[in-house]
Amino acid sequence: MSEHKTSFLKKYVFSTDHKVIALQYMFTSLSALLIGFFFVLIMRWELAFPGHPIPLLGRLFSARLTPNGVMSPEFYNMLGAMHGTAMIFLGIAPLGFAAFGNYVLPLQVGAPDMAFPKINMISYWSFVVGCLILAASFFLPSGPLQSGWTAYPPLSEITRGTTFWILAMVFIITSSLLGAINFIVTGLNMRASGLTLGRLPIFVWAQLVTSAIILLAFPPVEGGAILLLMDCVAHTSFYLPQGLTILGHASGAAGGGQPILWQHLFWFLGHPEVYVLLLPAIGIVAEIIANNSRKPLYGYKAMVGSLLTILILSFVVWAHHLYISGMSPFLSDFFAITTLAISVPSVILLTCLVFSLQGGSIRFTTPMLFALSFLPLFGIGGLTGIPLGVTVTDIYLHDTYYVIGHFHYVVVAGILMALFGGIYFWFPKWFGRKMNESLGKWHFWGTVIGINGTFFPMFILGLAGQSRRLWNPLAQAHNVPWQKWHVVSSVFAGILLLAQIPFIYNFFHSLFKGERVSDNPWEATTLDWACPSPPPHGNFSSPVSVYRGPYEYSPPSHRDSWVSQNAEAS
Amino acid sequence: MNLLHLFGLPPAASTYAADIDFGLRLTFGAIVFVFFSWSVYLAYLVFRYRNKPGERAEYEKSEGISKAMIPGLVVLVLEMILIIFWEIPVWGKIKEEMPKMGDVVEVNVLAQQFAWNIQYPGPDGKFGRREQKLVSFSNPIGLDYNDPAAKDDIVLANELHLPLGKTALIHLMSMDVIHDFAVPEFRIKQxxxxxxxxxxxxxxxxIGTFDLACAQLCGFGHSLMVGHVVVQTPEDFAAWLKKEAPAPQAASSANNF
Incomplete structure (x- = not known):
């Protein structure tokens, strides 16, 4: 394809090129991660030193949010809800799914672009509108959402900020749905000749399954959110029972609704969403491990089978978030069984990744360090989920800091580490330059220390029975002896922030001044490395054909330690 | 000695706490065992198969249908045994089978932003009728004092007294948003x-006084929504009930006789 002469605006802003859109998603989601991290740093000050003025920042906010520089409980709840929303819906999910998927999936299937480039552009700009609405809600008189990122009614209906949160979510959900359709069509219909389903890289499989989950899980919560919106703005009562008395005043709601209904609709998305975050990360780790252990990935079919099993099972586990919500306790046994059953495909995926190392010749590159750390760190996240999946032990641990520790080990220690690895791995493909290895290692070790120091104390706080979402933990006498662990956690959160400085510097420095590398610096086999770095408009100079599976590393018939998927049989 | 006490677990103070503590010990024991054996194996692999000059990786292509599934299936079998023989019966005992009326202490807990209203039925064993339009600052639960059953009801804020060794049946109701009844020492949450x-x-x-803290985000005062559970000997509890009983209303009793 020829290089078009296009204006700056069309080339870099309203672009339909999957590579530009991927990088737009990447910069937006990395910014959202940083902003969401700042939210929680302010909260962690309040948790470690309740009632003390916030240093430096305390006077920046309005007197309503931080009277005398001290965080108000409303502000705490706003930051809490927006931290969750920003990290999950604006940070991790668009980074793993939209950014990596957009860049790598079309390349790995040998396609010139996405199947629907314009829909791809609409998907990104819809996402931007969602982000802007959320950001704007901070400056509205109502403020942002303050009822947790789960927005449980009736609380979400009697506090302000919910309406704008729902509006933003509708744009973000639309963006995800458009992206999912695009990924499925591209991944299935635009494969290069010879690229059978059995020859697709695990990353592509992971993105396809993620897309299917998004397509099936988001519409119910979107419908549910519209009902919540109606409750907020049109005074319907989908989620409100009769006869509520709010702070001494009778609520005018007609009643007849059921608050738990929202929880079912929300978690019908909410739990599959965990796999929307996780599966792209698993795909990235699989690519990095195969490439850096220089041998074929272990158990390709078992991994694909596990991904497909997760696709089905992830839709029948949602109510394990509701064991003690007041739903019929007889339902819980069913969800406990499905919840423990879904651990099996996850265990198989991890087992295959670990077995892939056996007999390898492991290169300890920066992406490999991140991918290797995913295995034990995500292991902690997964294993600590067992006492939450078991109904009896969940009675004690539910809604405590233990839950916070568990899912941050899953999402930060596991998934985010894998995504960092992916950035180091594909950076040469995006920019034709490599990120600095020693800065990458500083980033890696600092992040590992910061993450464990931040999140491990939460297990102790949770075992001590401390509830989550407390503006002032010391208001409850039983929390006082364990307060020191909040201080530890906050100090390490600061270290985690410092550890990101080498990454941010490395990213921008390497963008302009990094070491120039060849098209395939990692000596990788998949098609994304068979095109120039960065790939031109249209990606491949001529249509590619595929002759073999995705992980032909160290085959005995070749002198090189790799054979590209599109290399003709000799 | 339960090691988990070193990691924050408070002392147990209810009959089913032992069941839940057993589950915690079992699952955490399994977590620690699996994590450390897996990590040692992983560390061995990473060290043993590190890149050495001149050495080539083994070209071993396993579809791994069988070998990779073994750990997963072992996990599945153990988990199913745990669920069928332990979890389902214990969960049923705690959350499904409620004690029959009769020899139990009945209490209403009416949660509101941001307080716990406690209502005892009094000697007649009947809770007085409540009505939303009667709710006021001095009558937070809207008790209808014209109802004969309401006359001996005891209404308190943030203080739940329970007798030692006797089953209490607590009716949980909310007047506004979702709250959560959580007492860490009892290991209960709802x-x-x-x-x-x-x-x-x-x-x-x-016997003792324990925090009764709301465990579900309920608004700006969530962390301040904390009451106390006071567990007393049955004698002390009876004496306390007598002391808290509302004074008989002189006018109405005079009219009746």
Whole structure:
């Protein structure tokens, strides 16, 4: 394809090129991660030193949010809800799914672009509108959402900020749905000749399954959110029972609704969403491990089978978030069984990744360090989920800091580490330059220390029975002896922030001044490395054909330690 | 000695706390065992198969249908045994089977932003009628004092007294948003949903005062929504009930006789 002469605006802003859109998603989601991290740093000050003025920042906010520089409980709840929303819906999910998927999936299937480039552009700009609405809600008189990122009614209906949160979510959900359709069509219909389903890289499989989950899980919560919106703005009562008395005043709601209904609709998305975050990360780790252990990935079919099993099972586990919500306790046994059953495909995926190392010749590159750390760190996240999946032990641990520790080990220690690895791995493909290895290692070790120091104390706080979402933990006498662990956690959160400085510097420095590398610096086999770095408009100079599976590393018939998927049989 | 006490677990104070502590010990034991054996194996692989000059990786292509599934299936079998023989019966005992009326202490807990209203039925054993339009600052639960059953009811804020060794049946109700009844020493937790009356039972095994803290985000005062559970000997409890009983209304009793 020829290089078009296009204006700056069309080339870099309203672009339909999957590579530009991927990088737009990447910069937006990395910014959202940083902003969401700042939210929680302010909260962690309040948790470690309740009632003390916030240093430096305390006077920046309005007197309503931080009277005398001290965080108000409303502000705490706003930051809490927006931290969750920003990290999950604006940070991790668009980074793993939209950014990596957009860049790598079309390349790995040998396609010139996405199947629907314009829909791809609409998907990104819809996402931007969602982000802007959320950001704007901070400056509205109502403020942002303050009822947790789960927005449980009736609380979400009697506090302000919910309406704008729902509006933003509708744009973000639309963006995800458009992206999912695009990924499925591209991944299935635009494969290069010879690229059978059995020859697709695990990353592509992971993105396809993620897309299917998004397509099936988001519409119910979107419908549910519209009902919540109606409750907020049109005074319907989908989620409100009769006869509520709010702070001494009778609520005018007609009643007849059921608050738990929202929880079912929300978690019908909410739990599959965990796999929307996780599966792209698993795909990235699989690519990095195969490439850096220089041998074929272990158990390709078992991994694909596990991904497909997760696709089905992830839709029948949602109510394990509701064991003690007041739903019929007889339902819980069913969800406990499905919840423990879904651990099996996850265990198989991890087992295959670990077995892939056996007999390898492991290169300890920066992406490999991140991918290797995913295995034990995500292991902690997964294993600590067992006492939450078991109904009896969940009675004690539910809604405590233990839950916070568990899912941050899953999402930060596991998934985010894998995504960092992916950035180091594909950076040469995006920019034709490599990120600095020693800065990458500083980033890696600092992040590992910061993450464990931040999140491990939460297990102790949770075992001590401390509830989550407390503006002032010391208001409850039983929390006082364990307060020191909040201080530890906050100090390490600061270290985690410092550890990101080498990454941010490395990213921008390497963008302009990094070491120039060849098209395939990692000596990788998949098609994304068979095109120039960065790939031109249209990606491949001529249509590619595929002759073999995705992980032909160290085959005995070749002198090189790799054979590209599109290399003709000799 | 339960090692988990070193990691924050408070002392147990109810009959079913032992069951839950057993589950915690079992699952955490399994977590620690699996994590460390897996990590040692992983560390061995990473060290043994590190890149050495001149050495080539083995070209071993396993579809791995069987070998990779073994750990997963072992996990599945162990988990199913745990669920069928332990979890389902214990969960049923705690959350499904409620004690029969009769020899139990009945209490209504009416949660609101940001307080716990406690209502005892008094000597007649009947809770007085409540009505939303009667709710006021001095009558937070809207008790209808014209109802004969209401006359001996005891209404308190943020203080739940329970007798030692006797089963208490607690009716959880909310007046506004979702709250959560959580007492770490009892190892119990239950969301309180407006529009529903959710039963919960507990049989205290330890005398003392414990925090009753809301565990579900309920608004700006969530962290301040903390009351106390006071577990007393049955004698002390009876004496306390007598002391708290509302003074008989002189006028109405005079009219009756």
């Amino acid at each position: 969301d309180i949903v407006p529009g529903m009356d959710i039963p919960l039972w507990v049989k205290p095994t330890k």
